Amino acid sequence: MNGFSERAAPRRLLRLLPLLSLLAFLSVWHLAALCTDLLATPLDTAKALAGMLFFPTSKVTLLHHVWASLCRVLAAYALAIAAGVLLGVLFGWSRRFHDYCYPIFELLRPIPPIAWIPLIIMWLGIGEPSKIAVCFIGSVVPILVNTYFGVSRLDPTYLKSAKILGAGQRALLTHVILPGALPSILTGMKVALSSGWVCVIAAEMIAARKGLGYLIIRSMESGDMVHILVAMILIGSVNFLFSWLFSKLEGVVCPW
Amino acid sequence: MSDAKVQVRQLTKGFGELLVLDNLTFDVRPGEFLCVVGPTGCGKTTLLNLLSSWWTPTQGEICIDGRAMDPKTQNLSFVFQESSAFPWLTVEQNVQFGMKEKRFPPELIAQRTREVMGLLDLESVKEKYCHEISASAEQRVVIGRSFALHPDFLLMDEPYAQLDIKFRLHLEDAILALNRSTGSTCLFVTHNIEEAVYLAQRCIVLSNKPTSIKAVRTIDLPYPRDTCSPEFIAIKDEITEMIKWW
Numbered sequence: 161m162n163g164f165s166e167r168a169a170p171r172r173l174l175r176l177l178p179l180l181s182l183l184a185f186l187s188v189w190h191l192a193a194l195c196t197d198l199l200a201t202p203l204d205t206a207k208a209l210a211g212m213l214f215f216p217t218s219k220v221t222l223l224h225h226v227w228a229s230l231c232r233v234l235a236a237y238a239l240a241i242a243a244g245v246l247l248g249v250l251f252g253w254s255r256r257f258h259d260y261c262y263p264i265f266e267l268l269r270p271i272p273p274i275a276w277i278p279l280i281i282m283w284l285g286i287g288e289p290s291k292i293a294v295c296f297i298g299s300v301v302p303i304l305v306n307t308y309f310g311v312s313r314l315d316p317t318y319l320k321s322a323k324i325l326g327a328g329q330r331a332l333l334t335h336v337i338l339p340g341a342l343p344s345i346l347t348g349m350k351v352a353l354s355s356g357w358v359c360v361i362a363a364e365m366i367a368a369r370k371g372l373g374y375l376i377i378r379s380m381e382s383g384d385m386v387h388i389l390v391a392m393i394l395i396g397s398v399n400f401l402f403s404w405l406f407s408k409l410e411g412v413v414c415p416w
Numbered sequence: 417m418s419d420a421k422v423q424v425r426q427l428t429k430g431f432g433e434l435l436v437l438d439n440l441t442f443d444v445r446p447g448e449f450l451c452v453v454g455p456t457g458c459g460k461t462t463l464l465n466l467l468s469s470w471w472t473p474t475q476g477e478i479c480i481d482g483r484a485m486d487p488k489t490q491n492l493s494f495v496f497q498e499s500s501a502f503p504w505l506t507v508e509q510n511v512q513f514g515m516k517e518k519r520f521p522p523e524l525i526a527q528r529t530r531e532v533m534g535l536l537d538l539e540s541v542k543e544k545y546c547h548e549i550s551a552s553a554e555q556r557v558v559i560g561r562s563f564a565l566h567p568d569f570l571l572m573d574e575p576y577a578q579l580d581i582k583f584r585l586h587l588e589d590a591i592l593a594l595n596r597s598t599g600s601t602c603l604f605v606t607h608n609i610e611e612a613v614y615l616a617q618r619c620i621v622l623s624n625k626p627t628s629i630k631a632v633r634t635i636d637l638p639y640p641r642d643t644c645s646p647e648f649i650a651i652k653d654e655i656t657e658m659i660k661w662w
């Protein structure tokens with residue numbers, strides 16, 4: 161924390177700031193909603209949210225929709241971590257593998273994951289695998305890039321010291337390269353999680369029976385303002401929750 | 417000559433056109449503390465990279481215990497000029513790194529850790545990560561990590577280059593104590609002549625590039641040495657002259 165803000169306001173007040181901004185946001189929202197029919201009030205949205213928790217919307221309750229999206233994101237996330245870290249380490253570790261495969265990766269990387277959706281639907285149909293595949297593409301790229309960066313920018317003195325201290329190839333990988341690149345890998349994982357959410361919403365908007373993206377699209381078709389808002393709020397909240405969990409996790413697995 | 421721990425014969429190293437080390441021949445005796453001094457950029461790091469067989473010499477050979485150098489079978493260790501304590505490990509884990517990689521038995525690891533941490537005054541920070549301790553403590557961690565292995569031959573490349581002068585004397589005493597308690601043969605590179613005279617039993621003075629051995633000076637002052645005594649200052653001035661005289 162910088163000393164400046166500490167001195168400018170007492171600590172307790174600072175802790176209230178996020179709450180204050182939330183309140184301000186809700187007030188502005190409320191005022192705006194009063195002026196126009198194009199926006200539901202926060203209170204109406206909250207009521208709808210409460211109702212959707214218990215009464216099914218599009219056949220299932222709200223938590224079911226969240227759960228459906230969550231499962232897709234997390235399944236893709238797990239695959240992306242495995243593949244991204246593996247490839248990233250290989251790129252950073254082996255000059256030859258890097259020179260051989262990196263150009264292809266560089267070529268594919270800028271294609272937005274959402275642009276893959278039509279192809280993926282043609283290949284995998286409109287079931288779960290295709291949604292997971294889209295999220296996977298969105299998640300794997302940041303993990304791979306950050307892992308590669310972490311490994312390739314590792315100070316060579318560390319490798320040299322470890323070798324001289326008796327580390328073999330495998331120990332070098334598990335005791336030096338992976339922990340050395342871990343901060344970078346975690347950064348990649350953090351980005352990948354939000355990017356996975358973006359992709360799952362997009363994928364669900366195109367073809368799904370449940371999930372938050374599906375909820376938004378359905379509500380749009382039926383002109384159901386509050387449901388759209390509820391889904392948006394939930395997307396924001398779930399992401400927020402994950403970022404928060406992630407920063408906690410980071411402190412535990414990467415305390416240096 | 418046969419009792420030498422390390423024998424260096426006609427060692428030459430060039431990078432393309434640039435001849436850096438020109439025909440060095442010297443011995444390191446068992447348990448000895450040998451210092452190498454030379455002007456900046458004369459090839460001191462290069463010499464150590466050859467001695468640790470990280471690089472192969474253009475010409476010449478290096479033997480340990482009469483056999484050609486092989487880092488896999490010979491127990492040698494290296495403290496680098498730049499700090500190399502692993503930031504993801506605590507002080508204690510850093511000190512134990514080499515012993516764990518070499519699968520020392522747990523009791524031995526515990527005993528050596530205690531010994532080294534005591535001598536280097538690291539007990540109080542053993543749970544800390546390297547970014548939480550001072551630069552001098554970090555360098556002590558690296559030194560301890562190497563000494564803990566009781567290497568036959570320990571190479572140190574200006575391990576204090578980045579450190580404050582007031583930490584140096586304290587660390588130098590710690591290194592001498594470790595050298596004596598482990599019996600490791602030490603080769604210590606520096607461009608600080610006072611440091612060399614304080615530490616070394618013998619001191620190799622290198623010339624400018626292309627680098628050859630200008631002199632080997634035996635320093636037989638008793639330890640601990642007094643940096644203000646006339647004998648100390650005389651040797652220091654003598655070596656300074658040799659380096660300046662070029």
Ligand SMILES: Nc1ncnc2c1ncn2[C@@H]1O[C@H](COP(=O)(O)OP(=O)(O)OP(=O)(O)O)[C@@H](O)[C@H]1O
Nearest residue numbers: 431434436455456457458459460461462463497607
């Ligand atoms: N990998 C390399 N390729 C080409 N030239 C090199 C290489 N490494 C070192 N040199 C050259 O060898 C010479 C000696 O370098 P070295 O790092 O061994 O000097 P040093 O005595 O350790 O210097 P310092 O006092 O700065 O640590 C330098 O002139 C440098 O330019």
Ligand SMILES: [Mg+2]
Nearest residue numbers: 460461497573
């Ligand atoms: Mg050097």
